Amino acid sequence: MPLRTRLTERLGIEHPIISAPMGFLAGGTLAAAVSRAGGLGLIGGGYGDGEWLEREFSAAGNERVGCGFITWSLAKTPELLDKVLARSPAALMLSFGSPAPFVAAIKQAGVLLICQAQSMAHAKEAVEVGADVVVAQGGEAGGHSGTRSTITLVPEVADFLAQAAPETLLVAAGGIADGRGLAAALMLGADGVLIGSRLVASSEAKTPKGFQPAIMAADGDSTIKTTVIDIVRNYDWPGEFNIRALKNHFVSAWHGHESSLREAPTHAVEKERYLSAFNSGDAENAGVIVGEAAGLIREVWSAERILEGMVAQAEGLLRSGAQHVRPRAT
Amino acid sequence: MPLRTRLTERLGIEHPIISAPMGFLAGGTLAAAVSRAGGLGLIGGGYGDGEWLEREFSAAGNERVGCGFITWSLAKTPELLDKVLARSPAALMLSFGSPAPFVAAIKQAGVLLICQAQSMAHAKEAVEVGADVVVAQGGEAGGHSGTRSTITLVPEVADFLAQAAPETLLVAAGGIADGRGLAAALMLGADGVLIGSRLVASSEAKTPKGFQPAIMAADGDSTIKTTVIDIVRNYDWPGEFNIRALKNHFVSAWHGHESSLREAPTHAVEKERYLSAFNSGDAENAGVIVGEAAGLIREVWSAERILEGMVAQAEGLLRSGAQHVRPRAT
Numbered sequence: 001m002p003l004r005t006r007l008t009e010r011l012g013i014e015h016p017i018i019s020a021p022m023g024f025l026a027g028g029t030l031a032a033a034v035s036r037a038g039g040l041g042l043i044g045g046g047y048g049d050g051e052w053l054e055r056e057f058s059a060a061g062n063e064r065v066g067c068g069f070i071t072w073s074l075a076k077t078p079e080l081l082d083k084v085l086a087r088s089p090a091a092l093m094l095s096f097g098s099p100a101p102f103v104a105a106i107k108q109a110g111v112l113l114i115c116q117a118q119s120m121a122h123a124k125e126a127v128e129v130g131a132d133v134v135v136a137q138g139g140e141a142g143g144h145s146g147t148r149s150t151i152t153l154v155p156e157v158a159d160f161l162a163q164a165a166p167e168t169l170l171v172a173a174g175g176i177a178d179g180r181g182l183a184a185a186l187m188l189g190a191d192g193v194l195i196g197s198r199l200v201a202s203s204e205a206k207t208p209k210g211f212q213p214a215i216m217a218a219d220g221d222s223t224i225k226t227t228v229i230d231i232v233r234n235y236d237w238p239g240e241f242n243i244r245a246l247k248n249h250f251v252s253a254w255h256g257h258e259s260s261l262r263e264a265p266t267h268a269v270e271k272e273r274y275l276s277a278f279n280s281g282d283a284e285n286a287g288v289i290v291g292e293a294a295g296l297i298r299e300v301w302s303a304e305r306i307l308e309g310m311v312a313q314a315e316g317l318l319r320s321g322a323q324h325v326r327p328r329a330t
Numbered sequence: 331m332p333l334r335t336r337l338t339e340r341l342g343i344e345h346p347i348i349s350a351p352m353g354f355l356a357g358g359t360l361a362a363a364v365s366r367a368g369g370l371g372l373i374g375g376g377y378g379d380g381e382w383l384e385r386e387f388s389a390a391g392n393e394r395v396g397c398g399f400i401t402w403s404l405a406k407t408p409e410l411l412d413k414v415l416a417r418s419p420a421a422l423m424l425s426f427g428s429p430a431p432f433v434a435a436i437k438q439a440g441v442l443l444i445c446q447a448q449s450m451a452h453a454k455e456a457v458e459v460g461a462d463v464v465v466a467q468g469g470e471a472g473g474h475s476g477t478r479s480t481i482t483l484v485p486e487v488a489d490f491l492a493q494a495a496p497e498t499l500l501v502a503a504g505g506i507a508d509g510r511g512l513a514a515a516l517m518l519g520a521d522g523v524l525i526g527s528r529l530v531a532s533s534e535a536k537t538p539k540g541f542q543p544a545i546m547a548a549d550g551d552s553t554i555k556t557t558v559i560d561i562v563r564n565y566d567w568p569g570e571f572n573i574r575a576l577k578n579h580f581v582s583a584w585h586g587h588e589s590s591l592r593e594a595p596t597h598a599v600e601k602e603r604y605l606s607a608f609n610s611g612d613a614e615n616a617g618v619i620v621g622e623a624a625g626l627i628r629e630v631w632s633a634e635r636i637l638e639g640m641v642a643q644a645e646g647l648l649r650s651g652a653q654h655v656r657p658r659a660t
Contacts, residue, residue: 003654119551120625140479148550149470149479151505151514152622156550158510159626175481180488184481184514186654187647220478220486221449292482295450296489317517318651324333324516325645 002038003182003311003318007133007169007192011090011112014038015311016192017182018114018135018171019199019303021045021068021093022143022289028059030204033303035063035090038311041303042093045069045084047235048077057087066090066112070144071097072238078102085109093135096144096241103129116173116194118146118241123157127165134161135194138174139225142197142291144241150174151188158189177293179313186318195310197291202303209281211288212300214246220295222246228254229287231261232274244291249284250274332368333512333641333648337463337499337522341421341442344368345641346522347512348444348465348501349529349633351375351398351423352473352619358389360534363633365393365420368641371633372423375399375414377565378407387417396420396442400474401427402568408432415439423465426474426571433459446503446524448476448571453487457495464491465524468504469555472527472621474571480504481518488519507623509643516648525640527621532633539611541618542630544576550625552576558584559617561591562604574621579614580604 002008007016017039019026023046031041043056045067053067066089074080074094081102084092092106095116106113107130115126116135126134136157138150154172161168172185173194185193200207201215225242228251237243245251254261254270261267277285301309332338337346347369349356353376361371373386375397383397396419404411404424411432414422422436425446436443437460445456446465456464466487468480484502491498502515503524515523530537531545555572558581567573575581584591584600591600607615631639 005654120549121551138479138481140482149468149505149622150481151468151479151511152470152507152550152625155508155510156625175479177482178485180485180518181481183517183651186651187513187517188510219450220482221451292479295482295486315655318654321513321516321648321651324335324648 003315005186005191007171010169011040013040015307017307017310018042018192018194020143020173020194020196022196022200022205023047023070025200025205025207027206028056028061028065030199030202030206030303031056031065032060032063033202033204034199034307035065037304037307039307040090041065042091043067045074045080047073048080050077050080050083053080053084057084064090066092066114068093068095068114071095071099071102075101081105085111091133095135095137096238098125099129099131114171117157119148119153120156120160123160127161127168131168133169133171135171135173136190137194139244140175140292141173142200142223142244142293143289144237144243145174146240150176154185154188154190175291175293177296179310179315179317181293182310182314183317183321186314197293198297198306199303200290201297201300202306203300204303208278208286210283211281214248214283214288215290215294215297216299218246218290218294220292223290223292223294224251224255226251226255227258228261229289231258232267232270234271243287243289246283246288246290246294248288250277250286333645335516335521337501340499341370343370345637347637347640348372348522348524350473350503350524350526352526352530352535353377353400355530355535355537357536358386358391358395360529360532360536360633361386361395362390362393363532363534364529364637365395367634367637369637370420371395372421373397375404375410377403378410380407380410380413383410383414387414394420396422396444398423398425398444401425401429401432405431411435415441421463425465425467426568428455429459429461444501447487449478449483450486450490453490457491457498461498463499463501465501465503466520467524469574470505470622471503472530472553472574472623473619474567474573475504476570480506484515484518484520505621505623507626509640509645509647511623512640512644513647513651516644527623528627528636529633530620531627531630532636533630534633538608538616540613541611544578544613544618545620545624545627546629548576548620548624550622553620553622553624554581554585556581556585557588558591559619561588562597562600564601573617573619576613576618576620576624578618580607580616
């Protein structure tokens, strides 16, 4: 029996679960699998590779999927937005930067606008530009995020939306990988969740070989927020967003030595090593981008099994929650 | 109608809520008010002032309260443990350091042992020493904490306890200030919650004048993890635990300039200014220690009203949670 929330009703989906548009990892196959399983799948727009995006939209076939962009990167290649809108995506998600310059085109195309917020300031900006859905993302998330935490940001954004934009939907992101997180998010006031890390460990993600076993082996203490993965890849991220990844050999070697990593000859050598390690799926020498929820992930499953497992567990918890409320034994 | 969990049953309390043993702020009046309201109140052992502790236990009167220590600090004044155990506390909580040296005395006194864990490593240590209750504390908490977040640490510790020590109770701490947080914590697998920030804004806390209005005015984006509050006070905290407080004038002035603050003449001047500001309740020039939950706190209430409000809101959410589970409209 499915869960029903404002998100499932408004989006016409079965489960209140959206997949994170993870750069490189969330291609059309994953997005389509998530949508087919009853959620809403998003292709990761990443750092603006138009050919990759075209290929991945094609890979999604006729499945109803959306797309997410890194907003500050999209500002450098704004033509990608029109390319994606021409595909009639189910939703367009913007995160990490001001959404304002892109809103008119998205609204004109009649596409659902999802804005991800890492702070109250971002949530207010999302409402100002007319977001249909605000994703409140905590820093326990894998990949880039801010410093707020899911358990405080979600209810605080919920209170703000209740006053300022009661029709705007709220989705919780960061640290949610099973039905407990989904049920907790609903208690906090969210209409649904956005999940990333759990799907890095799905059979449909484009996760480099070697990364999934490393994630299975990791506990939640094994991740760190760092800049070294962006420094080595030459991505000029705004300082307010750091990346969370496994504290592996590469990260441990360079975290705290950022300026050395930036020095030209060292950087050239390390970048080549890094990319080669990424391509070969070497989980010690490339960035294994995953959140604290790594400690909750024990098996690689299909997206369908992940979504169905989450929903079944959340249903059980929600059904039995009322059992806590009862007269004390006399 | 009260909430019932393993925590309420095992501890014989009405509400699954424990108050954080906040140094300086959580005296006997607050602890007694929390216990009287149906939770379990803990006096803050702080940095080891025996006279203060005696006075606060007396202030609690005949109410059943416990006490919490900063473990690394207790190691410097271990005689305080016997003093407190002689008061037959309802529980003894240890946090921030290895509990091992103190466990035998606590167990021998027949006192409930609560160990606070900021990581999986700490949770494992807590089980090894035989904790009756493990508090999983996320870094969104006010005051000292680690880097893990509540929404991932709680279910991961729950999974660990289910395997390693199923009778050990689990309490969630960090970012919980209302019934949404309480209900979410139960969904995540906790048996109850520990709250600090919300009670800083209670009428019974020893909160310096001026701090409560600053907390009411703050949103959750207004706090930061820093070391400057400990540097100025000469507290030699282990590097893994930073303090979360409002980003006020004092913190903004010194955060990022820690070595300047440590320089002898500067330090002497700043310490005097700091203590004077704390004593006069100047919320810009002393450390206003509060978590991200500041954004969820809008009024100063009595501890009783805080606990009753949390429980009533959580009950409503838990009762209605099952409404999400229903057949889709056809």
